[in-house]
Amino acid sequence: QLQLQESGPGLVKPSETLSLTCTVSGGSITNSNYYWGWIRQPPGKGLEWVASIYYSGSAYYNPSLKSRVTISVDTSKNQFSLRLSSVTAADTAVYYCARRPDTVGHFDYWGQGSLVTVSS
Amino acid sequence: QSALAQPPSASGSPGQSVTISCTGTSSDIGGNKYVSWYQQHPGKAPKLMIYEVSKRPSGVPDRFSGSKSGNTASLTVSGLQAEDEADYYCSSYVGSNKFIFGSGTKVTVL
Numbered sequence: 001q002l003q004l005q006e007s008g009p010g011l012v013k014p015s016e017t018l019s020l021t022c023t024v025s026g027g028s029i030t031n032s033n034y035y036w037g038w039i040r041q042p043p044g045k046g047l048e049w050v051a052s053i054y055y056s057g058s059a060y061y062n063p064s065l066k067s068r069v070t071i072s073v074d075t076s077k078n079q080f081s082l083r084l085s086s087v088t089a090a091d092t093a094v095y096y097c098a099r100r101p102d103t104v105g106h107f108d109y110w111g112q113g114s115l116v117t118v119s120s
Numbered sequence: 121q122s123a124l125a126q127p128p129s130a131s132g133s134p135g136q137s138v139t140i141s142c143t144g145t146s147s148d149i150g151g152n153k154y155v156s157w158y159q160q161h162p163g164k165a166p167k168l169m170i171y172e173v174s175k176r177p178s179g180v181p182d183r184f185s186g187s188k189s190g191n192t193a194s195l196t197v198s199g200l201q202a203e204d205e206a207d208y209y210c211s212s213y214v215g216s217n218k219f220i221f222g223s224g225t226k227v228t229v230l
Contacts, residue, residue, distance in 0.1 A: 035217065039166075039221075045224075046123060046209060046221055046223050046224040047158075047166065047211075047221040047224070048123075048221060049211075049218070049219040049220065049221060052217055052219075060217035060218060063218075096165055096166070104154065104171065104172070105152070105153075105155075105156065105171075105211075105212070105213030105219070106156035106168055106171040106172075106211065107156075107166075107168065108168050108171075110165040110166055110167075111165065112164075112165055113165055
């Protein structure tokens, strides 16, 4: 059974960089049939797609966050990561990692989510 | 790009049906078949309920159905049950490996 697990600091100071890692188990991140992505949800608010990546390293970003976001993949560790720079309180959210089958437009497996709070 | 528009809330009694709308544009919902719906219980991760407008993943009850007309997609939950009380989000592929989500609808079972 595929499992995704987010990890990273739960507290980040304003203007610093948020870093999260998603560890994939029960399947290979190099499976050519899938993309991997990050979706976030501010407390009490809706979902927002942040970024997606293919195992080859091809990356895709939400235009509203593109200047601050980097997504990367480490195939040796079966992980992919998110970095969001110059964070503000508006970046406080639960960050989910998820899998998207190639050629389709939905996310079928999600991690449990990781709350990141931006505060001094 | 703004979030897809959903009503903030919807409700129904057990056994009744509730329909949630999701309105976008020709650049998202109206422009492709990749409309999906997610159910989210408090403190939990979203769960895929409908994909490609009307398809159900294995394990999702057939009480859940989806449709689309023009730039508006809909999710109908028939035979409401207590466990259906949750937040529901629509989503659309917008091309170039990018996605947009709806604002979310809280479904209450009266």
